Amino acid sequence: MDKFETFTGIAAPMPLVNIDTDMIIPKQFLKTIKRSGLGVHAFDEMRYDAEGNENPDFVLNKPQYRESQIIVAGDNFGCGSSREHAPWALADFGIKVVVSTSFADIFFNNCFKNGMLPIILPQDQVDLLMAEAEKGENARLSVDLENQQITTSDGTVISFDVDAFKKHCLLNGLDDIGLTMEKEASISAYEAQAAQSRPWV
Amino acid sequence: MSPKTLYDKIWDAHVAHEAEDGTCLLYIDRHLVHEVTSPQAFEGLRMTGRKVRAPEKTIAVPDHNVPTTAGRDTHIDNEESRIQVEALDKNAKDFGVHYYPVSDIRQGIVHIVGPEQGWTLPGMTVVCGDSHTATHGAFGSLAHGIGTSEVEHVLATQTLIQKKSKNMKVEITGTLAPGVTAKDITLAVIGETGTAGGTGYVIEYCGEAIRGLSMEGRMTVCNMAIEGGARAGLIAPDETTFEYVKGRPHAPKGAQWEAALNWWKTLYSDDDAQWDKVITIRGEDIAPVVTWGTSPEDVLPISGVVPAPEDFEGGKVDAARRALDYMDLKPGMPLSEIEIDTVFIGSCTNGRIEDLRAAAAILKGKKIKDGMRAMVVPGSGLVRAQAEEEGIADIFKDAGFEWRLAGCSMCLAMNPDQLQPGERCAATSNRNFEGRQGRGGRTHLLSPAMAAAAAVTGKLTDVRELM
Numbered sequence: 001m002d003k004f005e006t007f008t009g010i011a012a013p014m015p016l017v018n019i020d021t022d023m024i025i026p027k028q029f030l031k032t033i034k035r036s037g038l039g040v041h042a043f044d045e046m047r048y049d050a051e052g053n054e055n056p057d058f059v060l061n062k063p064q065y066r067e068s069q070i071i072v073a074g075d076n077f078g079c080g081s082s083r084e085h086a087p088w089a090l091a092d093f094g095i096k097v098v099v100s101t102s103f104a105d106i107f108f109n110n111c112f113k114n115g116m117l118p119i120i121l122p123q124d125q126v127d128l129l130m131a132e133a134e135k136g137e138n139a140r141l142s143v144d145l146e147n148q149q150i151t152t153s154d155g156t157v158i159s160f161d162v163d164a165f166k167k168h169c170l171l172n173g174l175d176d177i178g179l180t181m182e183k184e185a186s187i188s189a190y191e192a193q194a195a196q197s198r199p200w201v
Numbered sequence: 202m203s204p205k206t207l208y209d210k211i212w213d214a215h216v217a218h219e220a221e222d223g224t225c226l227l228y229i230d231r232h233l234v235h236e237v238t239s240p241q242a243f244e245g246l247r248m249t250g251r252k253v254r255a256p257e258k259t260i261a262v263p264d265h266n267v268p269t270t271a272g273r274d275t276h277i278d279n280e281e282s283r284i285q286v287e288a289l290d291k292n293a294k295d296f297g298v299h300y301y302p303v304s305d306i307r308q309g310i311v312h313i314v315g316p317e318q319g320w321t322l323p324g325m326t327v328v329c330g331d332s333h334t335a336t337h338g339a340f341g342s343l344a345h346g347i348g349t350s351e352v353e354h355v356l357a358t359q360t361l362i363q364k365k366s367k368n369m370k371v372e373i374t375g376t377l378a379p380g381v382t383a384k385d386i387t388l389a390v391i392g393e394t395g396t397a398g399g400t401g402y403v404i405e406y407c408g409e410a411i412r413g414l415s416m417e418g419r420m421t422v423c424n425m426a427i428e429g430g431a432r433a434g435l436i437a438p439d440e441t442t443f444e445y446v447k448g449r450p451h452a453p454k455g456a457q458w459e460a461a462l463n464w465w466k467t468l469y470s471d472d473d474a475q476w477d478k479v480i481t482i483r484g485e486d487i488a489p490v491v492t493w494g495t496s497p498e499d500v501l502p503i504s505g506v507v508p509a510p511e512d513f514e515g516g517k518v519d520a521a522r523r524a525l526d527y528m529d530l531k532p533g534m535p536l537s538e539i540e541i542d543t544v545f546i547g548s549c550t551n552g553r554i555e556d557l558r559a560a561a562a563i564l565k566g567k568k569i570k571d572g573m574r575a576m577v578v579p580g581s582g583l584v585r586a587q588a589e590e591e592g593i594a595d596i597f598k599d600a601g602f603e604w605r606l607a608g609c610s611m612c613l614a615m616n617p618d619q620l621q622p623g624e625r626c627a628a629t630s631n632r633n634f635e636g637r638q639g640r641g642g643r644t645h646l647l648s649p650a651m652a653a654a655a656a657v658t659g660k661l662t663d664v665r666e667l668m
């Protein structure tokens with residue numbers, strides 16, 4: 001997994017509440033064999049019409065938001081089905097950070113497994129960032145995970161909380177697998193002991 | 202030593218590492234893999250240059266997407282399905298795991314192939330990127346479904362990051378009445394607990410009625426532990442288990458068999474073990490059941506009537522209203538008057554030889570109702586071959602059933618076997634969700650014998666009337 005580094009990017013406003021994983025990636029895209037490549041299908045039913053043409057009103061289709069790396073969203077982002085295809089689609093689109101007042105639990109955890117940072121903030125601060133995101137090409141936010149701060153284009157600084165262990169993993173690009181592999185000695189020791197006690201396995 | 206449950210014993214034997222907060226690395230003895238939830242996991246290994254840690258403990262088989270008609274070993278029409286199956290072919294070869302392609306007679310639904318080949322043994326930990334992995338709990342192995350990131354985690358490390366669940370005991374006492382099967386037990390339990398009743402628990406099924414079941418029946422019971430919300434279902438191994446396992450291709454042999462048996466015989470819950478929750482049902486009280494709604498908990502004896510939304514409380518009132526609307530049923534209608542147009546016998550719940558025998562016993566010498574579309578999809582190529590040898594295939598064919606090749610088929614309708622909008626199916630599978638068997642399709646879950654009876658009469662039918 002890539003390390004999560006401080007960056008400045010465009011923030012797209014998505015004030016809708018309850019954006020569910022079906023909206024983020026509809027079920028017809030689950031037959032894929034890839035984790036990558038889902039970005040073009042992110043928000044498919046909102047982003048394209050039945051013929052596959054772009055809906056010009058959808059935020060990520062607007063010229064100033066096509067390169068967004070941050071989403072500022074309404075409450076309860078990522079609810080519904082547990083499909084890991086949802087964070088895959090967002091990450092593949094280029095999204096690194098999602099800000100909301102609340103997230104669905106499974107989606108929240110899946111984000112960290114895929115190098116994305118979901119940030120929970122109180123309503124007034126989400127409102128402030130939503131207003132920033134509405135500024136079009138000037139909707140630039142800097143995200144500094146090390147210092148747990150978001151800085152707006154006019155210099156306003158907002159602090160956020162993040163689980164210390166998850167922060168450590170993101171900053172160092174450690175995925176669960178990498179961490180488990182650090183316990184290689186324990187696994188090997190277990191295997192050696194199991195080979196004695198349960199050799200038939 | 203403090204008393205332990207069966208779950209405690211299996212858990213303790215598999216902890217490879219425990220962190221201070223109780224998070225454990227649980228060692229995985231068997232990893233089953235199918236084509237839908239694994240491609241991204243293998244891709245992840247390639248991208249990071251990792252290999253499969255224990256390919257000899259990893260077993261792959263395509264089942265969800267495969268057509269169940271002839272010619273599928275050379276061509277699959279649906280391009281995306283074909284690509285998923287081809288990806289599994291390639292991944293199995295590249296990473297060196299055990300593989301049963303569609304051309305192999307041993308191919309079938311992953312949860313039927315594992316036990317059949319002796320991969321699933323008592324006291325093991327078994328995982329698969331599929332919620333019905335619970336099936337393998339019938340052997341007294343700790344078995345459950347995992348997500349795609351976890352599939353990759355197990356492939357790379359042969360472990361899973363886990364916290365322990367709570368212990369729940371479900372006891373079925375006494376004996377079952379004629380016509381009542383393992384499927385009726387497992388549906389009746391879900392009817393009792395609800396689909397969230399098992400959340401946070403591992404269930405151990407016990408009691409005389411469970412002891413009396415064959416391995417096939419026990420697999421049917423554990424298969425649907427997940428529909429009750431539990432992480433896994435377990436049944437303590439006994440002589441029935443050992444007899445089933447003995448001589449299977451990957452079961453231990455000789456001195457290893459004796460050593461294994463010695464340990465397996467210690468795998469039971471101690472008399473004074475502590476349970477976080479206990480449910481007891483009298484075997485005699487279980488009737489042949491069917492589902493009327495769109496959740497597996499919407500279960501009633503076949504002698505019952507369609508309920509009214511007002512019969513429920515809280516959020517279930519609206520859910521029942523929506524379900525009745527989707528299923529196009531009116532409150533008060535006898536369940537035995539519901540007409541059906543499709544019958545599906547198969548799935549990892551009821552696609553084993555004993556299930557086909559039970560259905561064939563009802564069908565013998567009879568024909569299915571005119572206009573009925575009825576299909577049998579054996580759970581594996583070996584089940585299919587055995588049924589042909591026993592003459593069961595002919596009974597199905599003579600009755601008017603389609604005799605298909607092995608796979609998941611209409612259980613989830615990812616292959617061409619799908620219901621059309623408005624069609625109503627009597628199915629031996631495990632989920633009756635909206636659209637599960639095809640968009641707009643309506644599903645009634647029941648046992649294989651009940652499905653056979655429905656095929657004959659064209660209505661949901663009390664199988665005891667045909668016995």
Ligand code: SF4
Nearest residue numbers: 333548549609612613
């Ligand atoms: S038969 Fe149905 S429930 Fe079983 S593994 Fe296949 S799709 Fe899943």
